[in-house]
Amino acid sequence: MIRRTAALTLALCATGCAPEEAPPGENPVDGLQQVEQAESLAEPSEANAIRFLEQATFGPRLANGVSPQPIDSVEHVVDVGITKAITEQLSAPRYTYDGTTTSKDLGSQFFYNAIMGKDQLRQRVAFALSQILVVSQNGIGDIQATPESEPKVALAGYLNLLSTNAFGNYRTLLEGITRDPAMGNYLDMVNNRAFDTAGKAIEPNENYAREMLQLFTLGLYKLNEDGTQKLDANGVPLPAYTEAQVQAFSRALSGWTFAGATGCPTKGRSNPANYTQPMVGCDVNHDSGSQTLLRGAVTTAGAGAAVHLKEALDNVFADPNLPPFICKQLIQHLVTSNPSPAYVSRVVAVFKNNGSGVRGDLGAVVRKILEDTEARGPQPPLSLYANFGRLRPPALFITSTIRWLNGTLEQTADKNPGGKLNSWSKSLGQDVPRPSSVFSYYPPNALAPGGNGLLGPEFSILDTATATARANFVHDLLFSSTAATNGILLDYGSLPADPSDLVYWLGRYWLHDAMSSNLQLAVYNAIIDPRAGSTRRQKLALYLTSLSPEYQIQR
Incomplete structure (x- = not known):
């Protein structure tokens, strides 16, 4: 020295x-x-x-x-x-989580990966994603009749899903979390049936559809590409979606249950908990009617759960609100709580097109966040300090x-x-x-x-x-x-x-x-x-x- x-x-x-x-x-x-x-x-x-x-x-x-x-x-x-x-x-090389009974608690594993992991950027982005696409270990019930800890198994799988897709495509990640059994349990996507045990049609649970729109994709209000809110003539923020659209998404996403050895259950029934595999779509418990989603798009009448899930996620992924909503939060978790509108806009442009015509490339988005002029230099720009x-x-x-x-x-x-x-x-x-x-x-x-x-x-x-x-x-x-x-x-x-x-x-x-x-x-x-x-x-x-x-x- x-x-x-x-x-x-x-x-x-x-x-x-x-x-x-x-x-x-x-x-x-x-x-x-x-x-x-x-x-x-x-x-x-x-x-x-x-x-x-x-x-x-x-x-x-x-x-x-x-x-x-x-x-x-x-x-x-x-x-x-x-x-x-x-x-x-x-x-x-990616550091992962182990949900077996002999492994340390997941919180312990998190700090081990954070301190010792060689894939620091992946771990950091996955942690950011876990705070946007939230599942809590406290929200998963432990089935006492089984030897394993269901909360531990479920969250290990979910955290591994986030780290696997941290630099992948956001559309792929969105489908991954939608079908993940931990998320399914936490926000009632799993066993969200359109029929009761007597075969009578019922309204599906709206919880996942609502949180998917509000927290995972669009936010509450329409946004400009720089992350600022769009306002009506009276200066009031414009809603990003309606209650009717929440209900439409809940129907389009109905019929999913835990993966089971015997396939799908009968109408109005559910498979037992399984946190080791993605959920499966069961048409017998799905509302196959046509639904009007965002921007006037409609789902295919008479189609099954898998087709409607794809149509619903494609629809929300293409919405202009998604890039600024997600990009601003990623900047907040990695760099600064109050990014300038210009910073957000530059990152959004990469989310929309990674340079090869691909939308939602998280690896390109993360690179842009870290290479941007507001992030680089010994100190922030003095005009923004x-x-x-x-x-x-x-x-x-x-x-x-x-x-x-x-x-x-x-x-x-x-x-x-x-x-x-x-x-x-x-x-x-x-x-x-x-x-x-x-x-x-x-x-x-x-x-x-x-x-x-x-x-x-x-x-x-x-x-x-x-x-x-x-x-x-x-x-x-x-x-x-x-x-x-x-x-x-x-x-x-x-x-x-x-x-x-x-x-x-x-x-x-x-x-x-x-x-x-x-x-x-x-x-x-x-x-x-x-x-x-x-x-x-x-x-x-x-x-x-x-x-x-x-x-x-x-x-």
């Missing part, structure tokens, strides 16, 4: 006497660098590479001389560039902190490090994979408190209790024996011992050259006590930096 004592001391002295307010007409961002324009994707700076890894992984990590360099390390991204780094991640970024959600706050310390998880029969991480995450308000409702861990359109209309979904689970829990997590991780006892191994060897070097290191890496002078001064003054040994000094500096607003808000 190159010593920066003199330079840092001068910076601290200067900022200690100078006001933090910027002169009139200047942006009030202070840091070690200010960059307006995006850099070359082929030759990113270190700070840009770090920022990219914050968006594309569960936290940056340093190679620290390891050869070959891990593809998710800062040094590797600097060497190969952003574009190639994305290409490598798109083809990285005040509105840019997102509060790190609990899971990402935990994983980022551990990965920066080159953390590894010792997965043995008597240790469950992922389980401990998930217990911390639960105390912070995010119990994976158990969101409290179909709106996930927090509503996607929640406002940031005091934000003058800015969105801040993650703030919905930040209160005095969870804010305190964040501090408690970092304290336990760094200062108690909890981490080591549970098999969470941290490496402090690369941290400088000198206070000035340590503050510089944290500003350079943890905050990619955006550490404010106030934070530099606060951390430096806290760790210069000569009675503190180097290890305790390092941990105190980590503790203070990790709890600062500058680290809590990912920009």
